Amino acid sequence: MEKSVRHYSIPVFVPHEGCPNTCLFCNQRKISGKARFDPDSVREEIDTCLSTIPSGSDVQIAFFGGSFTAIERELMLYLLGISDGYVERGLVDSVRLSTRPDAVGEEILDILSCHHVKDVELGIQSTDDTVLLKNARGHNAETAISAMKRVVDHGFRLTGQMMTGMYSASAESEIQTARTIVECGAVSTRIYPTVVFRDTGLEALCESGEFKPLSLEESVERTLAVYRVFKEAGVKVLRIGLCSTDGVRGEDSVSVYDEAMGERVLSRDKRDELEKRLSEIPFEKGDTVLISVPSREISVSVGFQRENKLYLENKYGIRLKIKGV
Numbered sequence: 258m259e260k261s262v263r264h265y266s267i268p269v270f271v272p273h274e275g276c277p278n279t280c281l282f283c284n285q286r287k288i289s290g291k292a293r294f295d296p297d298s299v300r301e302e303i304d305t306c307l308s309t310i311p312s313g314s315d316v317q318i319a320f321f322g323g324s325f326t327a328i329e330r331e332l333m334l335y336l337l338g339i340s341d342g343y344v345e346r347g348l349v350d351s352v353r354l355s356t357r358p359d360a361v362g363e364e365i366l367d368i369l370s371c372h373h374v375k376d377v378e379l380g381i382q383s384t385d386d387t388v389l390l391k392n393a394r395g396h397n398a399e400t401a402i403s404a405m406k407r408v409v410d411h412g413f414r415l416t417g418q419m420m421t422g423m424y425s426a427s428a429e430s431e432i433q434t435a436r437t438i439v440e441c442g443a444v445s446t447r448i449y450p451t452v453v454f455r456d457t458g459l460e461a462l463c464e465s466g467e468f469k470p471l472s473l474e475e476s477v478e479r480t481l482a483v484y485r486v487f488k489e490a491g492v493k494v495l496r497i498g499l500c501s502t503d504g505v506r507g508e509d510s511v512s513v514y515d516e517a518m519g520e521r522v523l524s525r526d527k528r529d530e531l532e533k534r535l536s537e538i539p540f541e542k543g544d545t546v547l548i549s550v551p552s553r554e555i556s557v558s559v560g561f562q563r564e565n566k567l568y569l570e571n572k573y574g575i576r577l578k579i580k581g582v
């Protein structure tokens with residue numbers, strides 16, 4: 258049997274460098290957890306990470322955190338030169354980066370093609386013009402859509418990042434955004450439920466009462482709806498929700514910030530599947546009902562903090578046993 262190669266990502270955070278925007282929800286310095294970026298420390302950061310990665314792995318250097326292709330050209334080329342060195346010495350396989358949709362013109366993509374970049378992540382967030390405008394994204398949906406197509410046409414693997422619960426967004430606009438990302442050829446996605454950070458325009462809107470963040474339950478439901486669009490289309494969901502490895506600290510947020518958002522969404526998805534299966538099994542109140550699931554799915558089936566099991570037991574008055582096979 259062929260052994261699968263493990264994938265490792267070496268994140269290099271390039272916070273807010275070159276980003277001309279101040280999106281309503283963003284305080285990139287908080288998200289990156291760094292006030293300043295020191296290019297001279299990048300090699301050391303990469304070396305430290307590399308020393309923990311088993312040989313024979315598939316390794317990527319990932320420039321995250323800001324708008325990589327919008328940073329000062331000299332710095333961008335300097336950083337790509339560093340990653341080139343690792344790839345050319347056989348220590349790293351490829352490079353991925355995240356950036357804004359309005360910073361991936363033909364010329365930039367041609368440059369990336371020459372520097373071992375395989376994956377381009379675009380912060381799409383929404384493809385609804387009103388949502389983009391009200392969140393001060395600085396571009397419209399047309400720009401986001403043409404950027405996604407251009408990235409794919411250049412032969413890069415596209416990851417389309419989107420948000421749920423943005424100011425002025427609706428469940429419908431979020432589902433449409435997910436569908437558009439799928440249609441534009443994304444192979445993967447990251448879904449970020451909105452978190453209100455201190456020192457952002459969104460915090461001011463919260464204080465004035467203009468914006469009310471989603472409750473945890475609403476956020477799980479809205480995120481689940483877009484998760485299902487991607488799942489049904491075979492688009493890999495790389496991440497749901499920010500977490501501490503993004504440099505985020507709970508104390509910087511003034512709304513629901515839940516590191517377990519991904520677990521909650523996946524377990525809610527599973528709960529609905531289990532409920533459907535229950536509807537096909539004859540049972541009476543008080544019965545013990547046994548449901549078999551693949552062993553690797555036991556945890557997600559039982560649910561985050563056993564919530565699926567408790568929910569179904571209470572709703573149907575049964576004792577539910579979930580067995581791995």
Ligand code: SF4
Binds near residue numbers: 285380
């Ligand atoms: S474009 Fe990205 S980095 Fe710049 S302000 Fe908006 S979210 Fe933050």
